[in-house]
Amino acid sequence: MKTQWKAWLYLLPAVAFLGVFMVYPLVDVLVYSFEEGYNFASQSYSGVGLFNYSYVLHDPYFLQAVKNTFLIVIITVPLSTGLALLISLGLSSIRKLRDLFQTVFFLPYVTNTLAVGLVFMILFKKTAYTDGMVNLLIQFFGGTGVDFIEGPYWAKMFVMCFYTIWVVMPFKILILTSALASVNQVYYNAARIDGTPRWRMFTRITLPMISPMIFYLVITGFIGAFKAYSDEVALFGTNLNAAGMNTIVGYVYDMLYGNSGGYPSFASAAALILFAIVFTITCINLLISRNNVQY
Numbered sequence: 001m002k003t004q005w006k007a008w009l010y011l012l013p014a015v016a017f018l019g020v021f022m023v024y025p026l027v028d029v030l031v032y033s034f035e036e037g038y039n040f041a042s043q044s045y046s047g048v049g050l051f052n053y054s055y056v057l058h059d060p061y062f063l064q065a066v067k068n069t070f071l072i073v074i075i076t077v078p079l080s081t082g083l084a085l086l087i088s089l090g091l092s093s094i095r096k097l098r099d100l101f102q103t104v105f106f107l108p109y110v111t112n113t114l115a116v117g118l119v120f121m122i123l124f125k126k127t128a129y130t131d132g133m134v135n136l137l138i139q140f141f142g143g144t145g146v147d148f149i150e151g152p153y154w155a156k157m158f159v160m161c162f163y164t165i166w167v168v169m170p171f172k173i174l175i176l177t178s179a180l181a182s183v184n185q186v187y188y189n190a191a192r193i194d195g196t197p198r199w200r201m202f203t204r205i206t207l208p209m210i211s212p213m214i215f216y217l218v219i220t221g222f223i224g225a226f227k228a229y230s231d232e233v234a235l236f237g238t239n240l241n242a243a244g245m246n247t248i249v250g251y252v253y254d255m256l257y258g259n260s261g262g263y264p265s266f267a268s269a270a271a272l273i274l275f276a277i278v279f280t281i282t283c284i285n286l287l288i289s290r291n292n293v294q295y
Contacts, residue, residue: 032268052269061241062270065251070229071157072247077162081214083165091205092180106170115235118165124148149236156236156245164187164231168224171270172217179213180206187219196292215289219282226278229253 030037033053047068056062123133126147130136135145142254148155191201207214229249232240241254242244248270253268 029268029271030267033272035265038263038265052265056266056269056273059102059266061246061254062248063252064241064244065246065248067203068157068160068245069226069228069247070163072161072223073225073254075161076168077218077225078274079161080165080172081170081217081221084169084176084215084217086171087173088180089178089202102172106174114234115161116167117231120150120159120166121235124159126150126235150243154244155243159235160232163235164225164228167231168221175213175217176210177211181207211292215285215292219285222281222285223278226274226281 021255034048034050036049066242124135125132126145126149131139131145132148134148139145146152146155148159150156159169187205187209188201191205196204227249228247232245232247236243238247240250246254252267252270252274253261255270
């Protein structure tokens with residue numbers, strides 16, 4: 001009994017921290033989401049119900065944000081993970097310069113997100129003085145230039161997905177390269193003695209051995225993509241609704257502080273909807289991983 005009390009005393013600072021900065025805010029957001037007509041200045045509300053959820057789910061800006069967020073998630077998570085795996089396999093085969101290339105690929109990850117976004121905007125944005133480097137390349141090969149920042153929706157979504165993949169891939173390369181280096185070479189040596197083809201060694205040895213890391217990157221990739229906001233601001237500015245490129249997190253921020261600010265009840269409802277979406281997808285991934293991840 002004395003040992004248990006001592007253990008709880010050691011845990012008390014962490015439990016108190018989590019309670020104040022995580023549990024209490026979650027409960028507060030839940031309460032806000034059901035308070036209808038909440039006035040932040042007077043701390044009063046007109047009633048309790050599901051109106052906030054109904055309003056958010058019928059708001060065109062929120063529906064556009066959901067569409068944008070899901071497109072970013074569906075496109076960027078598989079592509080970034082697949083490309084990172086291919087690059088990691090290539091790095092693993094270059095033993096002498098592997099550390100150098102790892103450093104080069106990791107540099108975008110430690111660079112400020114807004115700085116990278118400004119570089120992308122310069123590369124893709126049309127101005128009065130230049131069409132941008134990407135458009136100049138397109139025109140050089142006989143194509144027609146497109147304004148990727150203020151032009152059609154598909155062009156803006158292309159830049160958004162390209163930018164997201166560029167930003168998240170260094171971390172995935174680092175994780176997968178480390179995972180590949182940790183695979184016991186005895187398995188490969190035994191497979192070579194048996195004359196096993198390289199593709200079969202990859203599917204039967206490499207993938208199963210690094211599957212926990214791949215699963216980790218997929219889960220964190222989904223969660224990170226659903227929380228996307230700063231990337232969009234870096235490319236399209238703060239008025240994401242006007243650009244048609246807002247995300248769910250951006251919608252929550254706008255309801256609190258943006259042009260539509262002053263509606264914490266709507267923001268709370270949108271935040272809990274986002275939580276429900278992320279929680280559901282995470283549970284689905286966990287169920288799928290039971291049969292596909294080798295621990």
